[in-house]
Amino acid sequence: MSVIEIDKLPPGVGEFVKKPVRVRAMQFTYPTSQELIDWVGANMGTPMKAKDGKSKAQVRILTLEDGAPGSSHQVEHIATEGDWIIQGTKGEFYPCKPDIFEETYQAVNNA
Template sequence: MKYRKKPVVVEAIRFFDTTESMLALNDELGLDPVRVSYKDPKHPVLKIETLEGMMIANVGDYIIKGVNGEFYPCKPDIFNKTYEPAEES
């Protein structure tokens, strides 16, 4: 049997190591706290508490707010294959 994914509109913001990105993740998406690790200063990572446990997002990854308010990272290539811009409602 085959199944089609239901159309769902999600909120997402791309993670970059900039003040604007951090503010957008917190203010627009609602991610709180925004925790960035600079253990490797050349490759900062965003740590996200997900339903499956702690996950890591690299610079350029999308942070998605799911239908139940949960957050998770998504690689840009997968994001672009899965999602397209939706009209604002």
């Protein structure tokens, strides 16, 4: 796959800037804090040993993409230790890798 130069975008491809949207987030650590468990609630599975071998633990996060419980449309959204769990604008939760989180979000001063 080749990299397309920004000045040579294919017809119909536009450039966009993400709107400033305020979200809430908490970092997944192991052992998992009671605050995170209480906050995410039933949208978080049981933390278990990480399969990637780089982290101590991982946890499944149920998102809007998962559909209704028991749905045949199930997507695996896994947070590993250090990932951020974000609550979006519709109350949904989803994991985000730390480097992407730092690139995309900044803390809000609640003064």
